[in-house]
Amino acid sequence: MAENLISEGAPRHKARVHPSKDPGLALEPCDQPPGDASDERLDRLVRAALAAATGGVSPATLWLAWLDWAMHLAVSPGKLYALMQAPPQVQARQAGPAPLRAGDPRFADPGWAHWPYDWLRDAFLRTESFWHEATTGLPGVSPHHEAVVNFAARQWVDMLSPSNFGWVNPEALRIAAETGGANFVAGARNWLEDQQGVIAGIAPGITRRQRAHHAVGKDVAITPGTVVYRNGLIELIQYAPQTPAVWREPVLIVPSWILKYYILDLSPHNSLVRYLVANGHTVFMISWRNPGRDGRDLGLDDYLEDGLFAAMARVREITANAPIHVAGYCLGGTLAAIGGATLGRDGEGKDAELKTATLFAAQTDFGEPGELGLFIDASELAYLEALMWEQGYLDGRQLANAFQLLHARDLMWSRLTREYLLGRRAQATDLMTWNADTTRLPYRLHSETLEYLYLHNRLAEGRLCVHGRPIVLADLKLPMFVVGTERDHVSPWPSVYKLRLLTWAPISFLLSSGGHNAGIVSEPGHGGRHYRFSAGSEDARYLSPGEWFAQTPVTNGSWWPCWQHWLAAHSTGKIAPPAADVNLGAAPGTYVLEP
Incomplete structure (x- = not known):
């Protein structure tokens, strides 16, 4: 990966001045993967052993x-x-x-x-x-x-x-007195079942029996479609049209590589993909491969080139070069913003490949990552890198444990009390099953994500390089729809909102009720949901997050129709559904099924 970095002495938040065009900003060689000298390897072995012992x-x-x-x-x-x-x-x-x-x-x-x-x-x-x-x-x-x-x-x-x-x-x-202690017996049985799950490598919070109720391709991720492209990193799914005519511009969804893509295609009643195709959109979905030790050197450049850009090229080939509505979720949204800024920087018609960009709970400024930032400093990264260097990846269970620790009261102690003391198992939902379907993260990708984005905030500061040159978010000039969620512990919504400080693009901002996952999976008909929304314009006055929240009225219901209407308003009429000339198998494909 050939990268250059802007000097660490570059001023903060100069993203509106393009570093590669400013002679006052010198470039220096980019970071490289750690070497493997004998002394460095010994140090990593010690740190890896300590990291394994301390979680x-x-x-x-x-x-x-x-x-x-x-x-x-x-x-x-x-x-x-x-x-x-x-x-x-x-x-x-x-x-x-x-x-x-x-x-x-x-x-x-x-x-x-x-x-x-x-x-x-x-x-x-x-x-x-x-x-x-x-x-x-x-x-x-x-x-x-x-x-x-x-x-x-x-x-x-x-x-x-x-x-x-x-x-x-x-x-x-009280329950023990009423049942003769049956709750403690049931709790012991639940504990034993959980230990079996730990041995089998199942993420905490769900059992093997519960997972079987939401099988991928049978109960969830069942919107009809076909795999139309495959390389060593992604499968690209094109979903079958459900209307006689479709909007000309297709929707390409870029999920986060942390978990499986089908959070946006859960059960039929709460599938965002199904909702979009039912409303006349041609929808494509990236499905990331679950990497093993052989993928240790895959980095951000690879996920951009062989992931986003490869998918875009195939989508445009199938749709007669129609510009794309790209929509990214969590880190997938960050990747979509990086890709959009890269195309905007390069110009020469490349910026015309995208029609709009939508970011679901995705940060572009990582200066305030919430409690996730507790696990990110130079010492923590040294331990994690040593642990991942030996494995070649970060195991999904390790990541799940970290997220569970962030909300230990609700995700751990309350659950253990209910299941072990009261003897009650919560009924598994499709969202719970998806959350437990963990993936591995390549050593290099995770290291670069933590160091470049979270620790040094290079994307927001115009110091993240693609193809050897820095990109700035000011090069995002296309209409954008940005979604935050009120109770997000992964991407706090004020941090998501900060994109308004980094680009002049017209940003329509929507704040949904719920958290990082449930706030996005917010289908019509789901009770108790609401959102705030303001349409973007290039001459809109900037409001702080607090001002925006106070001045923006609440709308009850799902935010999905609001986004779909926005997509339709930024499309250019309907055509016959495009068909791919390659069929590599039915959705959900093979990569999502890899353990």
Whole structure:
């Protein structure tokens, strides 16, 4: 991969000045994969062993964060005095129960309102509040270290919640009395089943039996289509038309390489693909191959060239060179933005290959990645790179565990309480099954994603290079539809919204209710859904995220029709459905089925 980097001394947020055209910005050789000298290999072996023992978490990051916090707390007598005035035992003497966090399911059972359980609950909540106050708002502590310490303290406190222990959980004790302890027997059986899943390599949160209820190609990912292109990295699926005529411009969907593509083609009732073809769109979908050790050196350049650009070339060949509505989800959206900026930079008609770009919960500025940023610093990357160097990839279960840790209260402790203490298995949904269908990430791709995008934010700063030259998002001049979700722990919506600072392109921005996944899979007829939307224009005044949120009215229902109408408005009439001259097999293809 031949890349050049702009000097690290380049000013932040100069994306509107093209670095390759500015003589004041010197280019220097690009980063290369780590060498394999004997001393470097020994260092990596040690770091890889430590990373395997700690679940990929760098002990150095934790110790430095705690040391930073402790030293600044030691020289902050005012903060110490305030904490001593309100420790949990002092708060316990105050009148009234401790406040519950909104949406906290752990203490919803009525039994927690009676002694002694209410005393245990309130003591825990006051302890939780105390440690939150102790680990935030301390002058001098770096923001990253403060976030790490606060996160670590929350994990330890959540682990000690009385709801996690059967002998002091009133709901578990009541059910045990009613069933003769059958809930604990069922919980033990659930635990054994989960351990079998761990041995079999199944991601946490779902069992082998639950996965069987949503088989790929049988129950989910069943919209009719054919594979019309295949290379060593992708399969390209063209979905069968469901209308006599279709819009001239096709839709190419670029999913994230972190999980399988069929989140956008789940069951028939909540398939975005089916919805689009039912409304007259020709839809193509990229299906990424699940890499093994032999794919260790696949990087961002490969995913751009052999992934996005190869798919675009085949789509245009099938559709008589019609410009494409490209739509990317999560990191697939980031890749689509990189590709669009590359075509805009190169000019010479290449920018005409795209008609519009849609980004679903996709960041282009990674300066505020939310709690995911807790796992991203130089030390953490050194441990992860050592771990991946030995494997050749990052295993999907390792990634799933990291995401589960971000929301341990809901995704881990509440689930373990329900399944092990109450003996209840949640009914598996198609979305849960998809979430557990993990993929591996190539060593080089994951390293470059974390270093170039998350750690150094090169895309937003105009320092990410493609074909040896830097790209800037200001070269995105096509109409854009950008979707954020209100409760996104992967791509926080204010971070997604930042694209408005990086390009003059007309951006229509939509904020959907829900999280990173459920906010996108928001089919018509799904109750309780709403969104905010503002149409983009080139002369629109910039509003901060808070101003935009306050000024944009709420619309009840699914946002899918809003996007579909936008696509239709940016299309140029209908034609007979285009047909491919190659059929490599029926959808969902073979790559999505690879373990």
